[in-house]
Amino acid sequence: MKILLAPDSFKDCLSAAEVANYLAEGIKRVTPHITIRSIPLADGGEGFVETMLSVKEGTPISCRVTDPLGREIDARYGMVDNGQTAVIEMATASGIELLKPEDRNPLITSTRGTGQLMKDAMQRGCRKLIIGIGGSATNDGGTGMARALGYRYLNQHKQEIPEGGGYLGQLHHIDQSSVFPLLKQTEIVAACDVNSPLTGPRGASAVYGPQKGATPAMVSQLDQNLEHLAKIIQQDLQLTIAELPGGGAAGGLGAGLVAFAGATLRTGFSIISEQTGMEQAIQEADWVFTGEGRIDHQTKQGKTPWGVAQLARKHNKPCIGIAGLLGDRYHELYHEGFSSLFALPNGPLSLEESLAQAPGLIADTAEQVFRLITSYTSPNG
Structure with a gap:
């Protein structure tokens, strides 16, 4: 199985490269030797x-x-x-x-x-x-x-x-x-x-x-x-x-x-996608993970996760979105190429606590998602 990690940054918290590293950490808790390719992204903003x-x-x-x-x-x-x-x-x-x-x-x-x-x-x-x-x-x-x-x-x-x-x-x-x-x-x-x-x-x-x-x-x-x-x-x-x-x-x-x-x-x-060979990377992947600090209905106005999801849908690849917060009308994105969306908090947390705990929360969420994926894709699943 090949995993592509293509997140944007979590604003005021982690760079896109750091987010990709923590996603990989969580996935490798489940399957240590899995093939993971990371392409940290930016849509014109930070990074x-x-x-x-x-x-x-x-x-x-x-x-x-x-x-x-x-x-x-x-x-x-x-x-x-x-x-x-x-x-x-x-x-x-x-x-x-x-x-x-x-x-x-x-x-x-x-x-x-x-x-x-x-x-x-x-x-x-x-x-x-x-x-x-x-x-x-x-x-x-x-x-x-x-x-x-x-x-x-x-x-x-x-x-x-x-x-x-x-x-x-x-x-x-x-x-x-x-x-x-x-x-x-x-x-x-x-x-x-x-x-x-x-x-x-x-x-x-x-x-x-x-x-x-x-x-x-x-x-x-x-x-x-x-x-x-x-x-x-x-x-x-x-x-x-x-x-x-x-x-x-x-x-x-x-x-x-x-x-x-x-x-x-x-x-x-579109600019970053061309420079990084994003479409080819998605074609070669079995699962695609993306995300940023907040995902909501405005994401489809051209934000990075929406762009990744569009390419994933084009090539019939499942796309998982992970965010610090799922905001207003995020359900609309299920019609925009996302297979599923997940928010990080695992209990009541202040904004300060969420930012401080983001690395561990990202890794934990990636692990939970990937355990579910492997339970249905493994020979005994």
Whole structure:
């Protein structure tokens, strides 16, 4: 029997590689010498650069940038393909984990640091950028990113508006006169972890604003401001981005990369899948295990476990999903390629206890699942 382990990270807890190791530990308690192949994954969020550097044998690059609140920090990206391609994880410069909970405010946070990483990579000779855009602290439609590349956002008095999603309602004109010249010479691919549009009830502000610190009143303001931004983009750049699938990723950075940088949006899973040979690995496996910290109905918007399950279904392979938490309407995923889904807690646990005990809980859950599998597949089962 061949087992494929293809998990994403458990956010704020374990990397994808660590999750795979603990899954393997549990399975080997049952069958010590079983054939296991591990392919840790990322869908554009945490771990995207690490995964790509591992697959492509690239070089990490450190760069001084500003965080979502404008404070200087050191961020990292990767160079692969002999320095021709940069792999960037926006969360390292503009991510929510860079801010304390009390500092999270999508009215003022900016993606400028992500643009600074892009500019540094282009100045080093990269002519292709692959940008993972999960895990943001921002809701500025990518305007901060574009400011770092020379765009200016002016009000009706031709003055620059402040950074952050809360000020986009003041936008009157987008000034393109000083855009970084290498931008037009560079292919840019944005790796999305969701397919949400820019605005509306499924958009950036409504779905993801609250976790970034937005109150209901702020969500309404931010959504209106992104809608206004889309109108100005259509007016000044002749581009329609309001309903673009994936445009709402990272607080509208998806739409901003398309509008301001000419990017192509793809699912992060499709990029990682190609680079790792995921489909071939699934074809060769008898059982597939995947997972991440939370699995719910939003998983099918392009998250890693959903992508794995889709390929498993394509090749008629059973797919097991393991999560720290099974959230709202997770049952819908049984129609999306998952054979079964399991949550880690084995009793009442606080969030802190769950995070601390995650390694053992992952191994224990994998063991329990695999004991059930072997009881029905062994000659005496």
